Amino acid sequence: MxxxxxxxxxxxxxxxxxxxxxxxxxxxxxxxxxxxxxxxxxxxxxxxxxxxxxxxxxxxxxxxxxxxxxxxxxxxxxxxxxxxxxxxxxxxxxxxxxxxxxxxxxxxxxxxxxxxxxxxxxxxxxxxxxxxxxxxxxxxxxxxxxxxxxxxAALTTTFDDVVRVDGAVEDVYDFINEAGLWSRRLPHVATVRLTEDTPGMQLLEMDTRTADGATHTTKSARVCLPHGQIVYKQSVTPALMSVHTGRWRFEEVDGGTVVTSTHTVVLVPEAIPTVLGPEATVDTAKEYVRTALGRNSTATMLAAKAYAEGRRAAVA
Structure with missing residues (x-):
């Protein structure tokens, strides 16, 4: 007993x-x-x-x-x-x-x-x-x-970006799942450290380049559920965010794939003037975060699109 x-x-x-x-x-x-x-x-x-x-x-x-x-x-x-x-x-x-x-x-x-x-x-x-x-x-x-x-609630924002891929859902999923290769595959990723002691449960640490050339470090826990979705949550976030969760969704549609990136962010109001200037508002911060995160997510999805469509073309 x-x-x-x-x-x-x-x-x-x-x-x-x-x-x-x-x-x-x-x-x-x-x-x-x-x-x-x-x-x-x-x-x-x-x-x-x-x-x-x-x-x-x-x-x-x-x-x-x-x-x-x-x-x-x-x-x-x-x-x-x-x-x-x-x-x-x-x-x-x-x-x-x-x-x-x-x-x-x-x-x-x-x-x-x-x-x-x-x-x-x-x-x-x-x-x-x-x-x-x-x-x-x-x-x-x-x-x-x-x-x-x-x-x-007023500090929380959620948004999606969507890309259509003329390729197999498995290939698109694999590209997002294989985050350990992102520093070689994605120009906005400087370095990446991925551990996966249990299949489908990942810890990801990543140094990402911003639009102005600076880099910031994020740490995320990821749950990978083939071949439908990959969900993640950052444990180390940029200064503007107290919470950042995300989801990649993969849907097979008409022989291709629709991949959707969803972000949910809770802002840190005290950090807004420090990061964005004294005139910045919560709405300013929401738009800034939406643009920055959406840019990187879309770049990742477009790279996954090129990868999956290249694999389909190679066997056509």
Whole structure:
């Protein structure tokens, strides 16, 4: 019988309990709210229960698992239990509990119970460190997001760029998946460092050239799901952004491929005058980010287009 370890973390939030509960219940928005979460997909979805596939960083690695969640909006509780865990985790579950403290205040408790594979002490230590780090980060981010919900919404922007390719969806996907080759394939990428200890779960560090010739470093966790999408989240962002998530989507259409790049960014208002000048506004910053990110994404998609169309022509 495996040893069960239990933890509890809590935070006081100056926001309505119902709002905080909705943020916990809405897993689709977790990558924007919670720093560790990279991507979430619904496997099944009902009014009071759901099965989700979730990918998140833990102690510097990307992990993926499937969980069952039971939603209780009346009691402001969400219970979760991993159905398929990743070593060293043998079992993991817990509960989000929102306790109303008044019309504009609440407390959030996050509990975990877990067991390590073979009760390995090193595994217990690894899991304990990951739960401590992620729970602390998640509760702090939940508090910040809930307490500034309206302002945060005004600082958030999402946009798409689309390219049509007369080539196979597998070839377009492979070009985006093989980010370790980008410094040789893309002129705006100076250097790149890619690790992929588990297939489909990547850590990418990249030095990117800007339009004025400067370079900036970004670090991302990527989840690669052949051949439909690649989702990523930056853990190290440029100064203007507190959050940057993205998605490459690949669709086979009429014998070709439509590839779409989507970015979601949350701006740092204090950085706007420093980066863009004292007259710059939030709208100025949104347009700047949209242009800069869209330029690089479109350049990457056009390079993928040339690669895939070249491969098709070579076998025609």
């Amino acid at each position: 495996s040893t069960i370890h239990e933890t509890e973390h809590r935070v006081e939030v100056d926001a309505p309990a119902a709002l905080v509960y909705r943020m916990i219940a809405d897993v689709g928005n977790w990558p924007v709210v919670f720093p560790p979460t990279v991507h979430v997909e619904h496997v099944e979805r009902g009014e009071r229960g759901e099965r989700i596939r979730i990918w998140a960083t833990a102690n510097g690695a990307v992990k993926g698992w499937t969980s069952r969640r039971d939603l209780d909006p009346g009691a402001l509780r969400v219970r979760f239990r991993q159905e398929v865990s990743q070593p060293p985790v043998a079992a993991m579950g817990g509960e989000w509990i929102v306790e109303e403290r008044g019309p504009l205040a609440c407390a959030v408790r996050l509990t975990h119970d877990f067991a390590a594979v073979d009760d390995d002490p090193a595994g217990v230590e690894w899991i304990s460190a990951a739960v401590e780090r992620n729970s602390t980060a998640e509760l702090a981010s939940l508090k910040a997001a809930a307490e500034s919900a309206e302002r945060r």
